[in-house]
Amino acid sequence: MSLAFDRLVETLRADPVDASDEHARWAIYRMAVTDDALLDLLHGALKGEEESPLVSAVVVLVLERTDRSRHAEWIGILSDEHKAFADRRSAELGILEGLMSESIPIVIVRDSLDEWSDWLQLKVVESVRTSDVLDFFSRQGRTKRIRRIASDSLRTV
Incomplete structure (x- = not known):
């Protein structure tokens, strides 16, 4: 695993994690998504993640929690096969935001x-x-x- 992932685990003060277990990594990533202060570190960790479906799942969670102005940088770390779904979710979040603000x-x-x-x-x-x-x-x-x-x-x- 990457140094960024190790720093993420340390920062979260998580129990020792078997980094070879994608479910354990998913748990760490999900915890990190909830803390805005960890998003840059999470971004770095995801760049080193080998499981592209896992990266895609985390990025979609991040999109739901971050300002749309940052969506492109998150989508940019995805493999080509996963970008279309994330692009669509980003657009959908824009529609939702527009409806909530009554601008649509x-x-x-x-x-x-x-x-x-x-x-x-x-x-x-x-x-x-x-x-x-x-x-x-x-x-x-x-x-x-x-x-x-x-x-x-x-x-x-």
Whole structure:
């Protein structure tokens, strides 16, 4: 493993970690994601990580917790085969942010809903508190679960 990973383990004061075990590394990375002060060290550790699916999973977690202005640097450490998913998640997070700030009009939601992942639709109905958006999702959400959550949320708005 890399020196950055060893420093991450030390900084987290984690029990000794079998660095050859990807599940143990995943646990360390997940702890690091929750601490903004460790993100630079985490970034360095991920650059030395050999398991590209593991790097991808951690990067997606980081994208959900960091400012969009930093997304490109995180996506940049991914292998080509994993960049498309991370790019899409970054774009989806931008849509979610726009809906939460009410800077995206409902007409955009209506016109682009079919392109949205179930993940984004679920995040929208769990996070957005705008009655027209929730009403639309209560009728047009892709899954029963999304429609139900939107309906339930609509009652509390």
